[in-house]
C-alpha cells in the first residue's frame with residue numbers, strides 16, 4: 030500500500046502533536062482532526078467530506094493510495110488498462126488509486142520505432158489495440174521489473190503460453206503485501222498435473238491472485254459497449270479493491286467466490302470456440318452451433334469438477350460460463366481462425382493454424398489450439414478421452430486426425446448409440 034501522505038507512520042502513531050490538531054494530507058483533499066481518547070487507541074477523525082473514521086486501520090485504508098501495474102499490452106490488456114486508467118483519474122473522496130498506471134510492454138519495433146515510445150507519445154497501442162486512447166496516465170515500460178517494483182495491485186494479462194516465464198522473471202521482484210488479479214485465459218500442463226495461471230502467480234510470487242473472467246471481447250469494451258465480468262476471489266478485501274479499479278458504467282463487475290470455476294470457464298471456452306469456428310467453416314447454421322455450445326458447456330462443467338470438485342455448478346450459468354461461451358463462439362478470434370482453417374481444408378488448399386493466426390490476427394495470439402492440446406494431454410493421461418467426446422473430437426480435427434465434418438457427425442453417432450454424450454461423470 031502506498032501512503033504518500035504527510036501523516037505519521039503506524040509506528041509513531043499517535044504523533045506527539047496530535048492533540049486536537051488539524052493535519053493536511055499532501056495529495057489528499059482531506060483535512061483531519063485527530064482527537065485522542067482516554068483509551069489511547071481509538072480516535073475520531075473528521076474529514077472535509079464529513080466522513081467519520083473510528084479506528085486507525087480504517088483511517089489508513091481511507092487514506093491509502095494503491096499503485097497499479099499492468100503486465101501485458103495486447104488487445105485485452107489495453108482495453109482493461111483503459112478502463113483502469115479512467116477510474117484512477119476519477120477523483121472522489123473514496124479515491125483509492127494513484128493516477129499513473131505502468132504497463133509492461135513486451136518490447137518490439139513498430140514502423141521502425143520502439144512500441145513503448147509510440148505508446149507513450151500517442152497514448153495508443155497501434156499494433157494491438159488501434160484506434161483507442163488508453164489515457165495519458167498510462168505509461169508503457171519495457172522493463173518488467175520497473176513495472177512491478179512499487180506496485181500494490183498487479184494485473185496479469187499476457188497470453189497464457191508466456192505466463193510461466195513472466196512469473197519466473199518476477200520472483201523476488203514484487204512488493205511484499207501486493208495483490209494480483211489474472212485476466213489471462215488458459216492453463217499450464219506439467220508432469221505433476223495442471224496448473225491454473227492464478228495458482229502459478231500465487232506459487233511463484235507468494236501473493237494473493239484473484240481472476241477476472243467474462244464475455245469480454247476487447248474491442249467491444251474499447252467501444253464502451255455493455256459487458257459483464259466476475260471477479261473470482263479467495264480474498265474478499267482484495268476482490269473489492271479490484272472491482273473498484275475495473276468497474277465502469279459499461280463494464281459491470283460482480284464478485285464470485287469460485288475463482289477456480291471462473292478460471293476453468295475462461296480456459297475451456299476457447300476449445301469450444303474452435304468447434305464453433307469449424308461449424309461456421311462448414312457453412313452450417315445456428316442449430317448446429319447451438320449443439321456445440323450446449324455440449325461444450327456440459328463438458329466444461331464436467332471436466333472442471335472432475336479436476337477441482339469444489340467448483341460450483343452455478344458458475345457455468347454466470348457471465349464467465351455460458352455468457353463467455355456465447356460471445357466467443359460468435360465473435361472471438363478462436364472462432365474466426367478456426368472458420369478460416371476449416372474453409373481452407375474444405376477447399377483442398379489447407380493452411381496451418383500458425384499461418385492463419387499470423388495473417389488474421391497480426392501479432393495477437395490464439396489460445397484455443399494450445400489449450401486443446403494441453404487439455405487433451407490431461408484427458409489422455411487419465412483415460413478420460415471417451416468421457417469428453419466434443420473436446421476429443423475437436424482436438425482430433427484441429428490436429429488433422431479427423432475431417433472437420435466430424436464436429437457434427439460425432440453427435441449423430443453418439444445419439445444413434447444412445448449415449449448420454451459424455452457428461453464426464455463416469456470417472457468420478
Ligand SMILES: NC(=O)c1ccc[n+]([C@@H]2O[C@H](COP(=O)([O-])OP(=O)(O)OC[C@H]3O[C@@H](n4cnc5c(N)ncnc54)[C@H](O)[C@@H]3O)[C@@H](O)[C@H]2O)c1
Nearest residue numbers: 102103104105106135187188191213214245246247393394
Ligand atoms: N482479446 C480479447 O478480446 C480477450 C478478451 C478476454 C480475455 N483475453 C485473454 O487475455 C489474454 C491476453 O490476451 P490479449 O488479447 O491481451 O493479447 P493479444 O493476443 O492481443 O496480444 C499478444 C500479446 O502477447 C505479447 N507477446 C508476444 N510475445 C511475447 C513473449 N514472448 N512474452 C510475453 N509477451 C509476448 C505481445 O506483445 C502482445 O501484447 C489471453 O489469455 C486471452 O485469452 C483476451
Ligand SMILES: O=P(O)(O)OC[C@H](O)CO
Nearest residue numbers: 243244245246361362363
Ligand atoms: O477472441 P478470443 O477467442 O480469444 O476470445 C476473447 C475473449 O476471451 C472473449 O471473452
